[in-house]
Amino acid sequence: MGQSKEQTVKRRRVFYIPGYDPIHPRRYRELYRKESGAQGAISGYEVTLAPKTGGGTYGWHVTGRIDGAETQADVEVLVWSDIVRDSMSNSIPATYLQLARTAWAYIGSGALWRLMKLRKGPVIAALYPVVFLLVQLGLALVAAYGLGQILALALPDWTAWGGLVIVPFLLNWFRKKDGKFFAYYLMHDYAYSARWKGANPAPLERRLAEFADAIEAALRDDVDEVLVVGHSSGAHLAVSILADLIRQGRVPEDGPALGFLSLGQVVPMVSFLPEAKRLRGDLAFLCQRRELAWVDVTAPGDGCAFALCDPVSVSGVEPEGGKRWPLVVSAAFTQTLSAERWKELRWRFFRLHFQYLCAFDNPGDYDYFKITAGPITLRERYDGRVPSKSRIERPVNKFTSVLE
Numbered sequence: 339m340g341q342s343k344e345q346t347v348k349r350r351r352v353f354y355i356p357g358y359d360p361i362h363p364r365r366y367r368e369l370y371r372k373e374s375g376a377q378g379a380i381s382g383y384e385v386t387l388a389p390k391t392g393g394g395t396y397g398w399h400v401t402g403r404i405d406g407a408e409t410q411a412d413v414e415v416l417v418w419s420d421i422v423r424d425s426m427s428n429s430i431p432a433t434y435l436q437l438a439r440t441a442w443a444y445i446g447s448g449a450l451w452r453l454m455k456l457r458k459g460p461v462i463a464a465l466y467p468v469v470f471l472l473v474q475l476g477l478a479l480v481a482a483y484g485l486g487q488i489l490a491l492a493l494p495d496w497t498a499w500g501g502l503v504i505v506p507f508l509l510n511w512f513r514k515k516d517g518k519f520f521a522y523y524l525m526h527d528y529a530y531s532a533r534w535k536g537a538n539p540a541p542l543e544r545r546l547a548e549f550a551d552a553i554e555a556a557l558r559d560d561v562d563e564v565l566v567v568g569h570s571s572g573a574h575l576a577v578s579i580l581a582d583l584i585r586q587g588r589v590p591e592d593g594p595a596l597g598f599l600s601l602g603q604v605v606p607m608v609s610f611l612p613e614a615k616r617l618r619g620d621l622a623f624l625c626q627r628r629e630l631a632w633v634d635v636t637a638p639g640d641g642c643a644f645a646l647c648d649p650v651s652v653s654g655v656e657p658e659g660g661k662r663w664p665l666v667v668s669a670a671f672t673q674t675l676s677a678e679r680w681k682e683l684r685w686r687f688f689r690l691h692f693q694y695l696c697a698f699d700n701p702g703d704y705d706y707f708k709i710t711a712g713p714i715t716l717r718e719r720y721d722g723r724v725p726s727k728s729r730i731e732r733p734v735n736k737f738t739s740v741l742e
Contacts, residue, residue: 357570402711459641536614597716619740631717639671
């Protein structure tokens with residue numbers, strides 16, 4: 339992989355799109371602060387943060403002193419945590435209704451079986467909340483029946499199922515412990531896409547349009563690169579935003595370099611649903627465009643992502659003439675993390691899903707902080723890089739229709 343040693347980026351605008359997350363984006367600022375310091379100590383460079391200047395949504399300012407050059411970057415985050423919170427039911431019965439609806443959306447459409455042909459890890463992650471919540475319900479019913487039997491012995495008029503009165507209390511106790519198990523959180527996550535069978539609900543579409551306006555303004559600003567970063571389900575939102583901007587002629591030909599970095603993507607979880615016509619059309623459109631450079635980074639060690647699955651090809655929408663993007667590369671956790679660090683993290687699946695935003699002990703050609711705060715563009719950084727040999731490109735999606 340060839341990298342220009344000459345500084346080509348002095349000012350950069352970074353637009354970060356998080357996944358389905360109910361927590362305020364300040365968590366990403368603090369994660370960036372902590373992990374950039376750690377990576378800098380390992381790799382011998384300096385990244386400092388300051389408050390964001392100017393308008394826009396939530397963000398922060400970054401100064402990077404990397405490879406003998408100083409680069410300024412302004413990071414802006416798509417805030418949709420309020421939409422996420424509104425979609426998360428506070429009712430236990432409503433959550434179990436979501437469970438049934440989500441299971442039917444994936445099983446009834448046949449999407450689940452096709453997803454398993456790609457990677458079993460994210461499918462297991464999708465099934466985990468279903469199984470875990472059903473186990474909780476089963477345990478609550480068993481406990482209720484046992485209590486009913488005991489009460490029936492002491493009280494002749496009491497039936498064996500009289501213990502059902504404790505079921506709501508037991509289920510509520512399980513829910514209070516969800517900070518350790520993430521069953522309710524993950525259930526809400528998968529249910530969000532399943533509810534509309536892969537289409538975006540209107541409130542989210544409006545938020546994407548607003549963020550697109552901010553990116554367009556940056557593309558007309560005096561900067562050297564505009565970099566869009568989409569993590570997890572934020573990756574497919576970024577695909578649609580960028581496709582809209584280019585399709586509508588809102589990317590100036592003489593503007594700054596445009597880069598798209600998708601991290602830990604779960605695109606097939608949405609694109610394999612029957613009504614994901616907008617997303618599939620956006621994938622087919624974006625993969626051919628010269629206006630941007632698109633690098634997709636995943637790792638087989640991330641059990642929550644569709645690691646090394648080309649999101650365009652596996653979704654069945656690769657154009658007949660072939661595609662230009664994405665460049666699919668591996669973060670190779672088993673190589674870029676030390677043996678001790680990998681041993682510590684390998685079973686912490688949720689934490690590993692965020693490793694792309696963190697420091698690596700032995701960073702290869704993927705370094706999140708060099709990409710977002712370094713002196714060269716994403717295109718230049720990966721110029722000449724060949725895609726991962728173990729990438730998956732076979733089309734397995736049943737639904738390939740696109741939005742007309």
